[in-house]
Amino acid sequence: MSEAISRRDFIKVTTSIIGGIIGAAIGVPAVYYLIDPALREGAKEAWIPIGKLENMEIGKPYPFSFTRVQVNGWERTSTTRGGFVIRNSEDPNDLLILNSRCTHLACTVNWSETDQVYLCPCHDAKFSKEGEVLDGPPPRPLDRYAEFRVNEEGMLEIFYQEG
């Protein structure tokens, strides 16, 4: 059995090897390029500071709002969310944080000091100070930000989740 490799076979083998290397050098990055958006971790949740606790009067809804920026490729979309903090006592944990988005059709409700209710400008819905539906079409009470914490500087932070 001869160990010599013919010129023709040598060319075949080296061509396939070099071709394979070139193919892999372009092919592997190409796959990453393709699936790149799927590998990204979107910031779907975050702790958001909404204000110093000491500035929030006890018994009076404290309005706040914040803006989230979503980056999709080269496009940025920002959404503004807001709500009210209702402190019941000096205890930093004894509070209620409502989402100001109406549960009917997502308009933003406003606190009316005279009527002591949240009014929705779209369909005249009324919510009590604690967010219960008093009047109008909303199917359920105002949503709550259930998770919150107060950091060392006395800043109240809420845990925000997309969707």
Place this chain on the structure above:
Amino acid sequence: MWKKIFDWLDERLGLNDLYNTLLDRPEPRGNWWNTLGSASLFLFVLQGLTGIFLTIYYTPSPDHAYDSIQYIMEGVAFGWLIRGIHHWGASLMVLVVFIHMLRVFVTASYKYPRELTWFIGIGLLLATIGMGFTGYLLPWNQRSYWATTVGTQIAGTAPLIGEFILKALRGGPDLSALTLQRFFSAHIWIIPAILMALIGIHLYLIIKHGESHFPKKDE
């Protein structure tokens, strides 16, 4: 096992015949200059593949074209590589196709019975340059915008039908979203389709006639 599968396929597809006619055909004695046609074909395939990949993120609209390319370059994994290959491959392809043409000219390979191969080659050169011209606008930056302004203006200096050509190229009297859109369409659909058809005929003719031998002194 594999041999059985191969034999079954070979019997129906004629794989061995295909291999022998396409890749193992007899060649006259040549040199590296004879490989430029294959190099052009390789570059065409490479440009096609990287181009397809670029369309995954590229958006042909004045509002997004520049930003989408910026995103390809900085935001997407290996986007710089894919676009880099497409960018440099484009220049290289024009160069290689042109040197290929020079080689055919110098070795007189365009003569009987290969005149048609040569004519189609002219079409391939023009289509390749057309790819370069239309692709140049797509990044929608200052350079590409003004290059296309000037380029279409030059086409517009043709006597009698100049204005018509200018408007047809730009999709109106000025460079606009329409220009970008039709250049994009030409770049990814129209010219590639022409290129593929011409390449098909070109390759068929090469396989039919074989490659020409280099002329000797007394010929």
